[in-house]
Amino acid sequence: MHIYSKDDLYNKHVQNEASEVYLHKGIAEAAYKNILETYSTNLYTPNYFIRIALAVLTLVAIIFxxxxxxxxxQMAMVPTFLFFAFANYIALEILVRKKWYFTAGVDNLLMFFSAVFFTGAFVVNQYPGQDLAVSGIAIVICLYLSIRFVDAFMATLGYLALLVFIFLLFAKSGPIAKAAAPFLLMFVSVGFALLMKRLIKNEKMLFYRHCCRCVLQVTLLTLYASCNYFIVRELSNEMFGLNLAPNDPISLGWLFWVLTFVIPVAYVVTGVNKKDLMFIRTGLILVAASVFTFRYYYHILPIEVVLxxxxxxxxxxxYAMLRYLSISKYGFSVDKKVVSNKERIDIKELIIAQVSGQKTETQAGVEFGGGSFGSGGAGGNY
Amino acid sequence: MDIRLFKKLLEQQLISETEFENIKRQDTAPVSVYWEVTSVLYIGILLLTGGLGILVYKNIDTIGHAVIIALIAAMSISCFAYCYKNSKGYSNQKIESPKVLFDYVLLFGCLLLLTFIAYLQFEYKVFGTDWGMATFIPMVLLFFVAYYFDHLGVLSMAITNLAAWAGFTVAPLNIVDANDFSDKKLIYTGIILGAGLLALSFVSIKRHIKEHFAFTYKNFGAHILFISLLAGLFHFDHIYLLWFLILATVAFLFFKNSIAEKSFYFLVLTVLYFYIGGSYVVCRVLVSGGSTGGLYTTSIYFIASGIGLIKTLIYYNQFLRKNAHL
Known part of the structure; x- marks a missing residue:
C-alpha cells in the first residue's frame, strides 16, 4: 500500500512518542537513547528550515x-501537463525509494506538482461536466498520493476536493437542492469528522493517524464554513446568480446567523469537555471569524470602540483564566509547559542526532538535523 | 499518548517501572491551556493599544483627547511601576520573569509609551520637525527597558525603532516595498546597520551581557545586511561584480559561522540569500551572451543549481548531525 517499510514508519512513531515523554521528563536520557537505538528508522525528515529551503529549491528546479x-x-497543453505529472511522479517514486524522504520538502513539492499537473490536464479544454470531472479526478489522485506516501496535506486536499464534488453534483439537481446545499455540506463535514475520530482510534490506521487528525481539523473548518452567513450568502449569490443587493436577506438567513455564532462556542465547549485543544483553538479562532462576519453586515460601532x-x-x-487555573481545575491548568516549543525542537533533534550519529557508520540511521533555532522571527517571551 | 506502546517498551525493559508510572501520570495530567490563554492575552493587549491609538487620533481636536492622553500616560506609568516593583533588578544574565503577567504588563506599558510619544510629537511637535529625535528618544527608552527588565519582545521593538531612526522601516513583510532602495544612502545605511547589529550580537556573547539577546540581534542584522547587499548588487550596475564579491565574502563568513554553531536557520538563510545574488550574476552573464540560447542555458543553470543545492544542503544536514553534541 504505502511506499515506506512498516518497520520504518512504526519506529518513527515510537521515536515521536518517546521524544514527547522525554521532553516532559517522563523517562531518563539513557532510556530515551536506548529506545531511539532499538527503534531506528531510515526515514529522512530534516529540520524545519532545511525543509523549507529544500522545498524552495525543488520549486525552482521544477519550474525551470x-x-x-x-x-x-513545444507540444500541446494537455500532453505536456500529463508528461509533467508523470515526470514529477516518477521522480518522486525514485527519490523516495532511494533516500526515504518523509515530508522532507522535496517529496512534498514533487507530490503536489504531480497532482496539480495531472488535474490541470483536465482543466485546459472545455467539455460538458468539466467541473465534476476535475474535482472527481482530484479526489482520486489526492487519495492515492496520500495513501502511497502517507501524506497529510494530500489527504486534506482530497477531502476538500470531495466536498467540492458533492456540492457541484448536488447543485445540478435543481433549485431545492441549491437551497439545501449548505446543510448537505454540514452533514458531510460532520460525517467525516466522526469517521476520522473512529479511524484515529483504530490500531490498524496507526501510520495514518496524522493524516486523519489533519482531515479532522479541516472538517471542523468546513462545517463552520458551510453555515457561516457570509460564506453562504456570498457564495450562493456568486454561484447561483441571485443578484442580491448589498442588504438583501437570504432565505433562512436567521438560521445561518445562529449557526455562525453557535458553532464556535460549541467547539470551545466540546474542547473543554473532551480536553481537546484542537477544538478549543479552532473555536477561539472562529469566534473572531464570526465577529468579523457580523461587522461586515452591521457597522453598529466605530472600529476603535470594537477594538x-x-x-x-x-x-x-x-487574566481571570490565569488566576482561576493557577491551581489546576477540571483537568485544566496554566502550567508553563516544561519546555517551550523552541527548546523542544532543539533538544529532540540534538538527542536524536547524537544517537543516530553513532549508528551511521553501520547503516543510514536516522537522518535528523542537528541543533537549530526554533524561532525564525525576532522571538520573544510574550 | 500511546500507553500500549509504552507497556510494550516496559516489557522489553527499555523503560523502568517508575518511568512507566511517570508516563501514565503524564497521560492523565491536567491539560495545559497556558499557550491559548496567553495568546488571547497578547492579542487583547494589541487590540487595546491599537484601539486607544485610533481613539486618540480621531479625537485629536476635541476636549476629550486630553482625558484620553492623561489616561494613556497614567496606564503606562502604572504598568512600569508594576514591573519595577516586581522586578528582580538588573543582571547581565538572563532573568526569568517573576510572574506570568510580568512580560505582558511590560509589553503593554511599552506600547502605550510609544502611543504617548507619538501623540506628543503629532500634537505639540515636542521634538520639532526633527524626526530623528522623535524616533531616537523612544529607541533609547525601549533599549533601556529591554535590558533592565530582560524582555526579548521589547528588544525587537527597540531594534525596529533603531532601524526607523536610521531612516529605515524594518517591518518583516514590506521590507522590500517600503524602502526606496534606489537611494544609495539607504543601501549604505542598511549595510552599516546590519553590520552594527551583528557586532552587537558578537559583543553580547563575548562580554557575557545578556547572551540570550544575541540571537535577536543576529537575526535582524543578518536579514538587513543581506537585503542591503542584494540591493547594492542590483543597484550599482557597472560595479556589480565588486558587490557580488562582498556578498560572497559575507555569505562565506556566515556559512562558516553557521556550521561552527550548528545553526540550520542561518545556514539556510545564507544559502538562499547567496543563491539569489549568485543567480542574478549568472543570469546576467548568460542572457547577455545570446538571444534564445541564453534562455536555454539559464533554465539548465537553474535546474542544475537547484538540484546541486538540494544535495549540498542534505549533505550539510548530515554533516552537522554527525558532529552534533549535547
Missing part, C-alpha cells in the same frame, strides 16, 4: 525543468 521542456518540445471592547474583554478573560 518545465520551462526547458516547453522550449524544446477597545474586544481588547479589554480578552485581557479580562485571560
Amino acid at each position: 525543468s518545465g520551462l526547458l521542456f516547453g522550449l524544446i518540445f 477597545l471592547v474586544a481588547g479589554v474583554l480578552m485581557i479580562a478573560i485571560s
Whole structure:
C-alpha cells in the first residue's frame, strides 16, 4: 500500500512518542537513547528550515525543468501537463525509494506538482461536466498520493476536493437542492469528522493517524464554513446568480446567523469537555471569524470602540483564566509547559542526532538535523 | 499518548517501572491551556493599544483627547511601576520573569509609551520637525527597558525603532516595498546597520551581557545586511561584480559561522540569500551572451543549481548531525 517499510514508519512513531515523554521528563536520557537505538528508522525528515529551503529549491528546479521542456518540445497543453505529472511522479517514486524522504520538502513539492499537473490536464479544454470531472479526478489522485506516501496535506486536499464534488453534483439537481446545499455540506463535514475520530482510534490506521487528525481539523473548518452567513450568502449569490443587493436577506438567513455564532462556542465547549485543544483553538479562532462576519453586515460601532471592547474583554478573560487555573481545575491548568516549543525542537533533534550519529557508520540511521533555532522571527517571551 | 506502546517498551525493559508510572501520570495530567490563554492575552493587549491609538487620533481636536492622553500616560506609568516593583533588578544574565503577567504588563506599558510619544510629537511637535529625535528618544527608552527588565519582545521593538531612526522601516513583510532602495544612502545605511547589529550580537556573547539577546540581534542584522547587499548588487550596475564579491565574502563568513554553531536557520538563510545574488550574476552573464540560447542555458543553470543545492544542503544536514553534541 504505502511506499515506506512498516518497520520504518512504526519506529518513527515510537521515536515521536518517546521524544514527547522525554521532553516532559517522563523517562531518563539513557532510556530515551536506548529506545531511539532499538527503534531506528531510515526515514529522512530534516529540520524545519532545511525543509523549507529544500522545498524552495525543488520549486525552482521544477519550474525551470518545465520551462526547458516547453522550449524544446513545444507540444500541446494537455500532453505536456500529463508528461509533467508523470515526470514529477516518477521522480518522486525514485527519490523516495532511494533516500526515504518523509515530508522532507522535496517529496512534498514533487507530490503536489504531480497532482496539480495531472488535474490541470483536465482543466485546459472545455467539455460538458468539466467541473465534476476535475474535482472527481482530484479526489482520486489526492487519495492515492496520500495513501502511497502517507501524506497529510494530500489527504486534506482530497477531502476538500470531495466536498467540492458533492456540492457541484448536488447543485445540478435543481433549485431545492441549491437551497439545501449548505446543510448537505454540514452533514458531510460532520460525517467525516466522526469517521476520522473512529479511524484515529483504530490500531490498524496507526501510520495514518496524522493524516486523519489533519482531515479532522479541516472538517471542523468546513462545517463552520458551510453555515457561516457570509460564506453562504456570498457564495450562493456568486454561484447561483441571485443578484442580491448589498442588504438583501437570504432565505433562512436567521438560521445561518445562529449557526455562525453557535458553532464556535460549541467547539470551545466540546474542547473543554473532551480536553481537546484542537477544538478549543479552532473555536477561539472562529469566534473572531464570526465577529468579523457580523461587522461586515452591521457597522453598529466605530472600529476603535470594537477594538477597545474586544481588547479589554480578552485581557479580562485571560487574566481571570490565569488566576482561576493557577491551581489546576477540571483537568485544566496554566502550567508553563516544561519546555517551550523552541527548546523542544532543539533538544529532540540534538538527542536524536547524537544517537543516530553513532549508528551511521553501520547503516543510514536516522537522518535528523542537528541543533537549530526554533524561532525564525525576532522571538520573544510574550 | 500511546500507553500500549509504552507497556510494550516496559516489557522489553527499555523503560523502568517508575518511568512507566511517570508516563501514565503524564497521560492523565491536567491539560495545559497556558499557550491559548496567553495568546488571547497578547492579542487583547494589541487590540487595546491599537484601539486607544485610533481613539486618540480621531479625537485629536476635541476636549476629550486630553482625558484620553492623561489616561494613556497614567496606564503606562502604572504598568512600569508594576514591573519595577516586581522586578528582580538588573543582571547581565538572563532573568526569568517573576510572574506570568510580568512580560505582558511590560509589553503593554511599552506600547502605550510609544502611543504617548507619538501623540506628543503629532500634537505639540515636542521634538520639532526633527524626526530623528522623535524616533531616537523612544529607541533609547525601549533599549533601556529591554535590558533592565530582560524582555526579548521589547528588544525587537527597540531594534525596529533603531532601524526607523536610521531612516529605515524594518517591518518583516514590506521590507522590500517600503524602502526606496534606489537611494544609495539607504543601501549604505542598511549595510552599516546590519553590520552594527551583528557586532552587537558578537559583543553580547563575548562580554557575557545578556547572551540570550544575541540571537535577536543576529537575526535582524543578518536579514538587513543581506537585503542591503542584494540591493547594492542590483543597484550599482557597472560595479556589480565588486558587490557580488562582498556578498560572497559575507555569505562565506556566515556559512562558516553557521556550521561552527550548528545553526540550520542561518545556514539556510545564507544559502538562499547567496543563491539569489549568485543567480542574478549568472543570469546576467548568460542572457547577455545570446538571444534564445541564453534562455536555454539559464533554465539548465537553474535546474542544475537547484538540484546541486538540494544535495549540498542534505549533505550539510548530515554533516552537522554527525558532529552534533549535547
